[in-house]
Amino acid sequence: MLGGQGFFRGSSILTSGTAGTGKTTLAAHFIDAACRRGEQALYFAFEESPSQLFRNMRSIGIDLDRWVKKGLLHVHAARPTTFGIEMHLVQIYRVLLEHQPKAVVLDPLSSLNSAGAKQEVQGMVLRIIDHLKSIGATAFFTTLTSGSEPLETTGVNVSSLVDTWLLLRDVEADGERNRIIYVLKSRGMAHSNQLREFKLTGHGAELLPAYLGPSGVLTGSARIKQEAKELEMDAREHARSKQTELALTRKLRALEAEIATLEAEKAAHEVELKSLFADHELSRAAVIEQRAAMAASRKVKEPAQSSRTNGRGSRL
Numbered sequence: 001m002l003g004g005q006g007f008f009r010g011s012s013i014l015t016s017g018t019a020g021t022g023k024t025t026l027a028a029h030f031i032d033a034a035c036r037r038g039e040q041a042l043y044f045a046f047e048e049s050p051s052q053l054f055r056n057m058r059s060i061g062i063d064l065d066r067w068v069k070k071g072l073l074h075v076h077a078a079r080p081t082t083f084g085i086e087m088h089l090v091q092i093y094r095v096l097l098e099h100q101p102k103a104v105v106l107d108p109l110s111s112l113n114s115a116g117a118k119q120e121v122q123g124m125v126l127r128i129i130d131h132l133k134s135i136g137a138t139a140f141f142t143t144l145t146s147g148s149e150p151l152e153t154t155g156v157n158v159s160s161l162v163d164t165w166l167l168l169r170d171v172e173a174d175g176e177r178n179r180i181i182y183v184l185k186s187r188g189m190a191h192s193n194q195l196r197e198f199k200l201t202g203h204g205a206e207l208l209p210a211y212l213g214p215s216g217v218l219t220g221s222a223r224i225k226q227e228a229k230e231l232e233m234d235a236r237e238h239a240r241s242k243q244t245e246l247a248l249t250r251k252l253r254a255l256e257a258e259i260a261t262l263e264a265e266k267a268a269h270e271v272e273l274k275s276l277f278a279d280h281e282l283s284r285a286a287v288i289e290q291r292a293a294m295a296a297s298r299k300v301k302e303p304a305q306s307s308r309t310n311g312r313g314s315r316l
Contacts (some may be wrong), residue, residue: 001183001192001207007164009102010187012129012139014159017168022179022198023142024048025205026166027105028057028064030140034103035067042101043075044092046111052076061203074099080111085120088112092128101137109141109158125158163187171197181207 013030015023027043034041039040043064045053053075054065067073076095083091096104106128112121123143125248132139141162160167165184170177181198183191 001181001194001196002164002186003190005189007138007186008131010136011140011163011187012132012141012161013164013166014141014143014162015166015168016143016145016159018145018170021168021170021222022151022181022200023144023168024053024056024107024204025060025062025200026168027107027140028053028062028143029204031064031103031105032062032067034138035070035072035074038072039100039102041067041073041103042095042099042105043073044095044104045075045077045104046080046106046108049077053077060200060205074101080114085112089127091123093131096131096135096137100135103140104132104137106142110143122158128162129158129161159184178305203282 015026017023031043032043034193043053048056054063057064064073064075068075074095076091078088078091080088109121109125112124129139141158143158164186167182167184169180169182171180179198179200180195183193185191194210196210199207199208200206203206
């Protein structure tokens with residue numbers, strides 16, 4: 001959905017959505033990918049302990065604990081109400097300075113609203129974003145939106161500060177809820193404008209191909225039902241096409257046989273015509289020869305004329 005290139009290094013990414021839409025899962029994928037590249041990563045968890053985070057991610061096939069054991073990942077867990085806003089900011093700066101990470105997750109930013117006033121939280125987040133950019137770290141933030149709020153809100157008013165904003169939401173249809181992801185913005189790169197379904201599997205989040213049905217984007221069982229219906233229609237159309245092909249083939253073979261019969265008749269007529277022409281020529285030649293013979297038999301040699309004499313008895 002980002003042109004296959006991923007995020008820009010040193011950029012900031014915000015993922016917002018209601019509870020259970022997969023925000024932490026995407027954050028875990030982000031951290032796991034950084035550790036696979038051998039980069040230092042830092043995860044600030046404001047609602048879960050490290051053990052809870054590791055257990056939950058193992059259930060979908062993402063093992064973050066191994067990166068901690070290899071020294072590539074450090075998880076800093078702190079409840080928002082443990083400190084005030086300024087102390088949280090000091091703690092974050094200290095941990096960043098200690099580990100010098102290339103990838104950082106803050107999950108979720110919205111929980112910090114309980115640690116101070118909204119304007120204070122917004123100021124803190126702005127300072128964190130600026131600091132992460134200054135040290136060249138790529139930042140991944142999550143924020144929770146409630147069902148009563150518009151989807152395109154963040155709760156901490158930082159959407160204008162981030163470079164990429166991913167929106168996660170549930171779609172309810174046919175008695176089930178399915179997860180949808182959408183790229184609201186991504187500065188400096190071409191990105192998809194499609195609503196894409198994704199599901200959580202034993203090997204993490206799986207992005208499904210975009211599927212547009214007669215009434216719009218289909219997800220879950222509605223998608224499966226429509227795909228089965230289209231496969232059935234394709235099978236029927238294939239069967240009809242096959243029957244039409246067989247009928248046309250039979251007709252073609254009949255026409256070819258008829259043409260062959262006509263060609264044979266034509267050849268026979270041509271032979272007969274040549275025979276008649278030859279017989280006619282022979283008859284004509286015989287007639288000519290007979291006439292010549294008759295003419296030869298009728299031709300009589302004329303006798304010589306008697307000589308006339310003049311009065312004197314001399315021959316003229």
